[in-house]
Amino acid sequence: MTEHTSPDDRLNELTAALPRDVAPPPDLWPAIRAELAPRSARTIQWTPRWRLAAAGLLVAASSSILTLFAVRAREHTPAAVAVTPRDTAPVAEERLPAHLVVAERAYARSIDALWRTLDERRDSLAPSTVATVERSLRIADSAIAEARSALEHDPANRVLEDLLVSNYERKIDLLRRATELAPRT
Amino acid sequence: MARALSLVRHEASVDAPRLALGDDGLVERARRGDVDAFEQLYRLHAGRVYALCLRLAADPVVARELTQDTFVKAWEALPRFRADASLTTWLHRIAVNALLERRRGEKRRSARVSLSEDEDAAEKIVGVVAAPDVATAIDLERAVGALPPGVRRAFVLHDVEGYTHEEIAAMTGLAAGTLRAQLHRARQLLMRALSL
Numbered sequence: 322m323t324e325h326t327s328p329d330d331r332l333n334e335l336t337a338a339l340p341r342d343v344a345p346p347p348d349l350w351p352a353i354r355a356e357l358a359p360r361s362a363r364t365i366q367w368t369p370r371w372r373l374a375a376a377g378l379l380v381a382a383s384s385s386i387l388t389l390f391a392v393r394a395r396e397h398t399p400a401a402v403a404v405t406p407r408d409t410a411p412v413a414e415e416r417l418p419a420h421l422v423v424a425e426r427a428y429a430r431s432i433d434a435l436w437r438t439l440d441e442r443r444d445s446l447a448p449s450t451v452a453t454v455e456r457s458l459r460i461a462d463s464a465i466a467e468a469r470s471a472l473e474h475d476p477a478n479r480v481l482e483d484l485l486v487s488n489y490e491r492k493i494d495l496l497r498r499a500t501e502l503a504p505r506t
Numbered sequence: 507m508a509r510a511l512s513l514v515r516h517e518a519s520v521d522a523p524r525l526a527l528g529d530d531g532l533v534e535r536a537r538r539g540d541v542d543a544f545e546q547l548y549r550l551h552a553g554r555v556y557a558l559c560l561r562l563a564a565d566p567v568v569a570r571e572l573t574q575d576t577f578v579k580a581w582e583a584l585p586r587f588r589a590d591a592s593l594t595t596w597l598h599r600i601a602v603n604a605l606l607e608r609r610r611g612e613k614r615r616s617a618r619v620s621l622s623e624d625e626d627a628a629e630k631i632v633g634v635v636a637a638p639d640v641a642t643a644i645d646l647e648r649a650v651g652a653l654p655p656g657v658r659r660a661f662v663l664h665d666v667e668g669y670t671h672e673e674i675a676a677m678t679g680l681a682a683g684t685l686r687a688q689l690h691r692a693r694q695l696l697m698r699a700l701s702l
């Protein structure tokens with residue numbers, strides 16, 4: 322920011338730099354998929370004749386199902402009850418504040434991009450260097466996991482938030498330096 | 507922090523085209539009931555819809571539900587989608603409607619509608635950002651999340667997503683004057699929060 326930038330312009334700059342795309346939780350599509358009604362399903366006109374037929378079918382089906390359950394109950398232990406995705410507890414990422422979810426997705430994309438670059442150049446690094454980088458990355462990952470876990474239990478804790486962010490920064494910095502060590506092949 | 511986020515911004519800053527390459531055929535197939543085609547549309551657009559929901563709701567659990575509702579409703583309404591319209595805008599409109607419905611439900615359930623939330627907001631936001639050198643994306647996201655819901659919605663749709671006043675009025679039913687006032691309020695609160 323220059324000295325002459327007005328607060329309005331600075332706010333515009335910051336807003337323009339926000340990511341417009343934030344990857345949704347990976348298990349969201351299966352939950353959506355489960356709710357999609359078949360497109361070919363058509364509405365039945367409930368005329369009196371249809372009502373009678375449906376009532377007959379319902380009685381027959383209920384009776385069969387009750388019999389089936391009675392027989393199965395004697396033969397087997399009860400099966401696990403299916404739970405819809407919305408009944409399950411939120412996944413860990415959803416216990417974090419929204420701004421950290423956005424930041425984590427951005428970090429994940431940066432880390433992926435750096436990993437791809439590093440993978441392409443890996444052969445030009447000495448095995449001992451690769452081993453050192455990998456060991457350091459494991460330490461960074463462990464520190465991230467620890468801070469993240471603590472934040473899930475105390476999402477409003479700013480110290481933990483700063484710790485998580487700085488651990489991600491450290492990992493990105495490490496990856497960036499590793500890619501710089503490896504010349505382009 | 508800013509470095510990491512700006513790296514992503516380069517990929518994401520390009521406006522989603524009216525119909526991304528291949529969307530046209532996918533929409534047609536999904537209209538006919540092809541779930542695989544709809545999944546591909548989801549993969550193309552879910553990131554932007556989720557980002558919008560996350561910022562509008564300021565709550566990842568609600569954002570997830572809104573995104574889910576948006577795509578389920580989109581599937582149901584797809585046969586009525588006009589191919590000359592922008593799929594992104596159409597999805598965003600569904601998301602905003604889902605949020606408004608949810609808010610109406612919450613207000614009905616709540617015995618008290620907080621008229622003072624706007625006044626309280628300034629106090630809540632100020633102090634969120636403590637250090638003078640942290641005017642970065644994460645601070646702005648946090649400050650946006652702390653805005654009162656109506657003010658936040660106006661800011662996200664106008665300043666983040668780039669919709670015009672007319673488009674926002676069509677999506678939300680807000681009067682032009684109200685929208686202008688909310689945008690002004692949002693910017694004032696954010697500038698105070700970020701110490702700009």
